[in-house]
Amino acid sequence: MTIQWFPGHMAKAKRQVAEKLQHVDIVFELVDGRLPVSSRNPMLDEVLQQKPRLVLINKADLADPAQTKQWENYFSQQGLGVLAINSQDNKGSHLILPKTKEALTEKLQKEQQKGLKPRAIRAMVIGIPNVGKSTLLNRLAGKKFAKTGNSPGVTKGQQWVRYKKDLELLDTPGILWPKFEDQETGKRLALTGAIKEQLLQQDDIAIYGLDFFLQFYPDQLARRYQLTQEDLQLPTPELLMLITQKQGFQEDYDKGSQRVIHDIREGKLGRFTLDRYAEVGE
Numbered sequence: 001m002t003i004q005w006f007p008g009h010m011a012k013a014k015r016q017v018a019e020k021l022q023h024v025d026i027v028f029e030l031v032d033g034r035l036p037v038s039s040r041n042p043m044l045d046e047v048l049q050q051k052p053r054l055v056l057i058n059k060a061d062l063a064d065p066a067q068t069k070q071w072e073n074y075f076s077q078q079g080l081g082v083l084a085i086n087s088q089d090n091k092g093s094h095l096i097l098p099k100t101k102e103a104l105t106e107k108l109q110k111e112q113q114k115g116l117k118p119r120a121i122r123a124m125v126i127g128i129p130n131v132g133k134s135t136l137l138n139r140l141a142g143k144k145f146a147k148t149g150n151s152p153g154v155t156k157g158q159q160w161v162r163y164k165k166d167l168e169l170l171d172t173p174g175i176l177w178p179k180f181e182d183q184e185t186g187k188r189l190a191l192t193g194a195i196k197e198q199l200l201q202q203d204d205i206a207i208y209g210l211d212f213f214l215q216f217y218p219d220q221l222a223r224r225y226q227l228t229q230e231d232l233q234l235p236t237p238e239l240l241m242l243i244t245q246k247q248g249f250q251e252d253y254d255k256g257s258q259r260v261i262h263d264i265r266e267g268k269l270g271r272f273t274l275d276r277y278a279e280v281g282e
Contacts, residue, residue, distance in 0.1 A: 030127035033063030067273035087136035206257035
């Protein structure tokens with residue numbers, strides 16, 4: 001299954017990011033707590049270069065907390081500022097400004113020594129589609145400033161948002177990369193909703209999700225769908241059909257697939273992290 005998606009507005013957004021970079025002090029890179037590495041755009045390193053960066057691990061309330069801790073340590077070891085947040089209920093957002101100042105300590109000290117008048121820090125907010133950028137900006141602005149939605153590609157333009165008097169944030173559209181060389185990454189992004197529904201086979205994604213939960217969170221899967229240990233031994237397509245029937249969809253495989261995907265995305269099966277820290281090692 002090859003997954004590719006690179007709408008025209010994303011190519012334009014990449015150019016705009018490069019152009020606007022000189023006008024900001026720091027970049028806030030939002031990643032999805034359920035896939036902290038797979039939801040990072042590899043093109044951004046080339047574009048952002050040495051610009052200071054704060055990685056915001058969003059949707060932390062949906063992710064496996066033990067895995068989130070390990071990923072926070074991982075990003076810190078890469079020399080990046082990092083903070084786990086949940087923009088939906090504003091958890092952790094109050095720490096963004098202190099973390100930003102910490103990441104810019106050297107720059108702010110130099111400006112103070114030069115006698116420059118303090119000004120608002122300018123930050124660019126960047127990340128793939130549906131990672132929660134607009135929700136975060138609305139929370140920080142204290143009003144519905146940016147359009148939000150559960151579908152990728154909602155934000156098409158760029159806009160500035162002010163947070164108190166100390167921080168100005170530049171919103172950008174979600175940018176994916178042209179082709180996923182690692183198809184595992186594509187499947188993970190598809191399962192969490194970063195890619196438009198029309199680009200994928202629902203049953204393929206549902207089966208991928210079930211395989212993952214069978215391996216890492218079988219008890220959560222069993223609880224959600226009242227499955228026995230014997231049920232959990234079924235081949236995954238048969239397990240999907242069993243769940244379809246248990247949900248009252250008879251033989252409607254498509255509806256069963258949609259329900260499983262929805263339940264996984266909405267946290268109905270419990271907290272989970274698709275990117276396992278063990279994949280990158282200690």
